[in-house]
Amino acid sequence: MMRALLLSVAALAVTAPIAAQDIAITNAKLVIGDGSAPIEGGTVVVRGGKVVAAGAGVAVPAGIERVDAKGRWVTPGIVAAFSRVGLVEVDAVSGTNDRSAGRSRFSAGLDIAPALNPMGSPVAVNRAAGVTRAIVAPGSSSNLFAGQGAVVDLADDMDMVTRPRALQFVAFGEAGSAKAGGSRAATFLLFREQLLAARSYARNPAALAEWGNDAMIQRADADALVRVIDGTTPLFVRVDRAVDIVNVIKLKGEFPALKLVLVGVTEGWLVARDIAAAKVPVLVSPLTDLPSSFEQLGATQSNAGRLKAAGVDVSVGVFDDDDAHKMGYTTQYAGNLVGLARLPGASGLSWDQAFAAISSAPARAVGMDASIGSLRAGRVGDVVIWDDDPLELGSRPTMVWIDGKRQSLTTRQDRLRDRYATPQEGALPKAYDR
């Protein structure tokens, strides 16, 4: 019965999506998300699923639905910079975990899009924390390249994909060595050889058949890597050790069209000028401060602040943590950087910088800042009204729109909480309480 009900609800979601609302949110403490300061008494107008205007003194079109924010914080939705949202329900239940494909014969060609599950409870939980978009990368494959990630929305509907094949992911450093054969030398050679093979294939598709079993890659992988070589697909590279960062940046000399995005970058502050000079954006999980491995000896929470001060385009994410379930930590981590900026000797970010690092900066890193990540005109209508300062601990959205559609913020966790608001069973067992 319940199953049938859920199926019918799901079918409804596919056939009759909620229409985008035309809406004006007024009287907001308005954050655009581009690094500018909050605007008191601001207004944001969304029509046809897109922001048409946001700022002070914005006229509200006649006849449009109004929401009075009553002075509360209104921001663009958070963009999770590097995550596995939608790929996992329960990590340790393998059937629900589509993060990695360690036994697949494919690698770069893997595309996560059909693995995304918008009905999964992590999507709702992260949405209720104000995350409206996410950059989702695959974990790993059996080979060096992990495959193609996507930019997704966290709306309550069946289609999560905003941009499929939005990135290719590869890990260098210790993880890359393990995949490539045991050393960093093997990683760099395998990387180079696979790209060169893809390039040969692009020039002469018949070459792949001639190589036969000696082929470095398969057709699907080659197709994907061709798009990496020509810069169509940004290449997200996990790298942490300072010299590894420098060596990865040097790959642009050999493959000039590569659109590199560095992920992790724990020792980035040691080579911040190199990163800035190469104009390569970075995604950091900013509270990493332990020498968890020998490639993270220089870890410090001041990394993000120092990189920013050196002119690097820094995005803040939550990874090396539970990257499927806890994207709600994004605002907390950004808030910590604001606190760090106030501590003698430490480096952090201003509030405005910190918020931009979790909205427009990751959008820019993945090449989509013209369409997501801020409330500038023309961007998607992803808008959040918060109950308090969004970077403060425990602040929560009171209303969320994605593509101009009002979203449910109720989660399975809320249902459990309500059932056990008092733990004692009543006249009937808890199973009847809903």
Add this chain to the structure above:
Amino acid sequence: MIRGVKGSLLAAVSLAFAGCAATGTSGGGEANSAGDKPAATADKPVKFNKDPYPSTYKPYAGRVTAVRNVTIFDGEGGRIDNGTILLVNGKVERVGGPDTPIPVGDVAVFDGTGKFVTPGVIDIHSHLGDYPSPSVDAHDDGNEATSPTTPEVWTEHSVWPQDPGFSRALANGGVTSLQILPGSANLMGGRSVTLKNVPSRTVQGMKFPGAPYGLKMACGENPKRVYGAKGRMPSTRMGNFAVNRATWAKAAAYKKKMDDGKAVDRDLAMETLAGVLSGEILVHNHCYRADEMALVIDMSKEFGYKVSTFHHAVEAYKIADLLKAEGICGALWADWWGFKMEAYDSVPENVALTYKAGACTIVHSDDANQIQRLNQEAAKALKAGRRMGMQISDEQAWTWLSYNPAKALGIGDKTGSLKPGKMADVVLWNGNPFSAYTRPEKVWIDGALMFDAMDPKRRPVSDFELGQPGEGDVK
């Protein structure tokens, strides 16, 4: 980060399994869970030293110290605005309002305007030292995963005092004491050790003087998975209980022999369990599910021991009334969830619901990162409770971070709150500690200034970090 986690499944789970669930390397032979046995049986009842690795911790030198004009959470739910605290000879001397007298002479006096003073944070669940950084295979020292019951192992024999994580917990988290536990691969993982968070050459130099030992136990998925994968018992939850009950029955017989003055072989495993049955050693039981906790409570009554604390307890909210009635603490996360099946029913209101039901509530880390911001975890849990309509003050919430864990560790008479005569384990925060924007400014342990954000020389650097990139950096 992945701490001591092996195997692709667990590696995928990453930090969620940190320590608590880490299984260590597989392989090796079966260890004799009975520990060492002398070749000849003694004729007389065993007399053994119960403290063969005694604490050598001595408080470091501290000045007479006063903080004035500061907001004080006393750790037991009390609050003083515009308060004064005076630390003398390593103890809390006085806590009071603006008229609290401060002696003249060599006194370090700090103005706390806009700042907060609290008892030092106490983490009841840490693997610093037994799963240290860097988390290389050579450091996997938290799970003796060669037998499902290893009460004979003592965590202190694994703890590496040079783990850089201790200094991070001090500087960023204001952690002044912490319990290091074995992992949860085993039903009975071994003895815990409670430490003062001071750098030391030896673990004995960190041991909290007079703290009782704990026994780490684990319910649920981890033991049955680890041993089921080896093709041996337990491979089910009922197997978990069967092995536990058989072991407790043996321990009860061993204890009876000792109590009757009869000769027994030295048996390190049984000595630990007899210590539990006699109430000297406190049980810290990793357990997620409500129904399993209820079964463990019955098992404890069957054999005559008491559970001090259920750790993780993501379903504590479902049986908070039972925990209150039994006087058992819940050591909880704010919002970890979904990393395994038994963590699926987690709710962000778990801490607040447990507290409001009147049960002893603790916020714990089980993690080298979150131990650096337990104040923030408590803040999230507090806000979740308030959103649900519960009225919980900041100062009440601080009991989750110091006094309640101190009581659960058996050191509540010595530390965990700012009462005259107690250890001067104190943090001065540069703002409200329940804000993301706040950091510890100064941390005193037994009245000695062990961290000062304003003074790079009061920033401990472990041997491992010396001569490495970032030595002595802000972290």
